[in-house]
Amino acid sequence: MYKDTNCGEPRESTVGSQITVAGWVHRRRDHGSLIFIDLRDRSGLLQVVFNPEYSGSAHELAGSLRSEWVVQITGKVVKRLPGAENPELPTGAVELSVTGLVILNRSLTPPFEISDDIDVDDNTRLKYRFIDLRRPRMQKLLRLRHRVTHMMWDFLTGKGFIHVETPILIKSTPEGARDYVVPSRIHPGEFYALPQSPQQLKQLLMVSGVERYFQIARCFRDEDLRADRQPEHTQLDLEMSFVHQDDVMAIVEELYTLIVDETVPGSTISRPFPRLTYAESMERFGTDKPDLRFGMELSTITETAASSDARVFQAVVSSGGTIRGFAAPGCGNYGRRDTDRLVEFAKSSGAQGLVFIAIDESAASIDALEDDHIKSPLKKFLSVDVVKRLANEMGAKPGDLMLIVAGTARLVNTVLSNLRNEMARRLELVDNKDFSFVWVYDFPLFEWDDDLDKWEPAHHVFSSPKKEHMQYLDTDPGKVLADLYDLVCNGEEMGSGSIRIHDKDIQTRVFGVIGYTEDEISERFGQLLTAFTYGAPPHGGMGLGLDRLVAVLAGERAIREVIAFPKTQSAIDPLFEAPSPITDEQLEELHIRVVMPKT
RNA sequence: GGUCCCGUGGUGUAGUGGUCUAACACGCCUCCCUGUCAAGGAGGAGAUCGUCAGUUCAAAUCUGAUCGGGAUCGCCA
Numbered sequence: 001m002y003k004d005t006n007c008g009e010p011r012e013s014t015v016g017s018q019i020t021v022a023g024w025v026h027r028r029r030d031h032g033s034l035i036f037i038d039l040r041d042r043s044g045l046l047q048v049v050f051n052p053e054y055s056g057s058a059h060e061l062a063g064s065l066r067s068e069w070v071v072q073i074t075g076k077v078v079k080r081l082p083g084a085e086n087p088e089l090p091t092g093a094v095e096l097s098v099t100g101l102v103i104l105n106r107s108l109t110p111p112f113e114i115s116d117d118i119d120v121d122d123n124t125r126l127k128y129r130f131i132d133l134r135r136p137r138m139q140k141l142l143r144l145r146h147r148v149t150h151m152m153w154d155f156l157t158g159k160g161f162i163h164v165e166t167p168i169l170i171k172s173t174p175e176g177a178r179d180y181v182v183p184s185r186i187h188p189g190e191f192y193a194l195p196q197s198p199q200q201l202k203q204l205l206m207v208s209g210v211e212r213y214f215q216i217a218r219c220f221r222d223e224d225l226r227a228d229r230q231p232e233h234t235q236l237d238l239e240m241s242f243v244h245q246d247d248v249m250a251i252v253e254e255l256y257t258l259i260v261d262e263t264v265p266g267s268t269i270s271r272p273f274p275r276l277t278y279a280e281s282m283e284r285f286g287t288d289k290p291d292l293r294f295g296m297e298l299s300t301i302t303e304t305a306a307s308s309d310a311r312v313f314q315a316v317v318s319s320g321g322t323i324r325g326f327a328a329p330g331c332g333n334y335g336r337r338d339t340d341r342l343v344e345f346a347k348s349s350g351a352q353g354l355v356f357i358a359i360d361e362s363a364a365s366i367d368a369l370e371d372d373h374i375k376s377p378l379k380k381f382l383s384v385d386v387v388k389r390l391a392n393e394m395g396a397k398p399g400d401l402m403l404i405v406a407g408t409a410r411l412v413n414t415v416l417s418n419l420r421n422e423m424a425r426r427l428e429l430v431d432n433k434d435f436s437f438v439w440v441y442d443f444p445l446f447e448w449d450d451d452l453d454k455w456e457p458a459h460h461v462f463s464s465p466k467k468e469h470m471q472y473l474d475t476d477p478g479k480v481l482a483d484l485y486d487l488v489c490n491g492e493e494m495g496s497g498s499i500r501i502h503d504k505d506i507q508t509r510v511f512g513v514i515g516y517t518e519d520e521i522s523e524r525f526g527q528l529l530t531a532f533t534y535g536a537p538p539h540g541g542m543g544l545g546l547d548r549l550v551a552v553l554a555g556e557r558a559i560r561e562v563i564a565f566p567k568t569q570s571a572i573d574p575l576f577e578a579p580s581p582i583t584d585e586q587l588e589e590l591h592i593r594v595v596m597p598k599t
Numbered sequence: 600g601g602u603c604c605c606g607u608g609g610u611g612u613a614g615u616g617g618u619c620u621a622a623c624a625c626g627c628c629u630c631c632c633u634g635u636c637a638a639g640g641a642g643g644a645g646a647u648c649g650u651c652a653g654u655u656c657a658a659a660u661c662u663g664a665u666c667g668g669g670a671u672c673g674c675c676a
Binding site: 027029030031032033034035036038045047049051052053066067080081083084086088089092109110111112113115117118119120121122123124176177178196197219221222223224226227229235344347348349350414418459460486493495496543545558568569570572574 | 600602603605606609610611625626627631632633634635636637638639667668669670671672673674675676
């Protein structure tokens, strides 16, 4: 070993010991004859003093040290001079009085400082990710992620789960997201796909009698990126046999509570996790991933709004649309600037517009509302009576701002749920130490796709229809709810699972609703259906996003921050410069010809 | 595929038609300095303002295209 002690370890109790440390020159303070170095390794910082009276040659060499040089230093741990202690550092009571210095490697001046305080462009950070990761914050995130996966291994092992690896090269199944594909050299014109998730494989493992499976599994999707989406992400994938929905939920709830308690000191988490049906969640929050840390629930005000003289409302209703809204507490005094921004925000979510009605705080109550208390661009179309009724329906109080969106149900919900989250941010209603988990369950199995003019799986095709809804499977698929459940935390989807179909006939009927032909079914899912005919146990499980979990635990917005080597929004790795062309020889070997898009 | 924001020395920003021969902070280089810890002091180097085209007597600044980063809708679990 190049060192016998880590930089962060020396304390007053170890004063007098002779140690050797190794690490990076974090900062240099050169006083001419007296030179200070903050030496950094993964454990922290240690102040090192080069004093010519004790270390002539080392001191001379120290004059040449620069940021990020790698050095090995031998010396004696000494107590700092009285008044020279640094309470900011765990090692701040002591310092290393140097007797020997070895320069292990030199460094160019780094493109940016190794400091948490500095805000560097993402492209630069990723290009020099190996330096970016030296920053204490990034080191912390790497370790947090490790702790989380370690707890998953420990906990699930204790519950009788075994970790099984499934292949990365599998078969392309075009439903769901776009596949990443890998050409086959041995089979010209044929391709593997990278798994979007190990779904079918883990179900086969249930048929194999594994009973309790988990995997920290990499999943690949060739879709556009977001702050919370990367081309490859990691899931805690788990599956259990002989279980009902509650059994899966109980395991996950226990694990996630443990993880939050252990990794975020001072966190609050409510148990048992509250549960909402999909229908209730859509009704109250306009989304299937509600943030329960604050109120501002949505209300449907279609009839009342349409009864006003506002033609925008009437038009939307006569074309079958919906009008919904919520009250933003204390925002009744918003000026033009603020409301303009909200309108802009609503439009960026797809709204045609946003109607707001401000109620002045001087109103004694909603019942006592007078014309002077109301401010709205639609004011001349809104009688005091209508505003009163709207306020009552939306739970608005004097001083509040009512935000109203009209349009198709889907659009209204998208806009309002985004707006609700935005208002919570503006009003600072969210606390990062608060982990508000919620189970959303009873999802519909299918949803109608207007573009394709057919039923599509709402989540995935392997979820079991609820027993009492089986009767609608062929007659009214939209009515069929499934034993499908999502885990949501603070407005982010943390994972999704279901009790699976384990019966060949039911699975075939579900495929039939989506419109797969028998040939397509046997081509894509033959192996699973065949397995179902050999004694498949009832089973269910979940896929839980690891990146999102770690990001939520760390209070990070983008999962890029918790992935060691992520890609940019255009799916590029600036460090390796991937993707990249391959040689003509490689193409030939793979039987592939490239056709560039016309520009 | 759409919309929005951003792109100026190594890093982060200021500058929104002429006064820019581009400013500031940090970093970097040289020198001084024995108690600093975001050390201090003195001096210095470093930018054709992402790229291309256009408007103009004149462009970092206006316009268009393009490239790159970010956010988001669609898409995606």
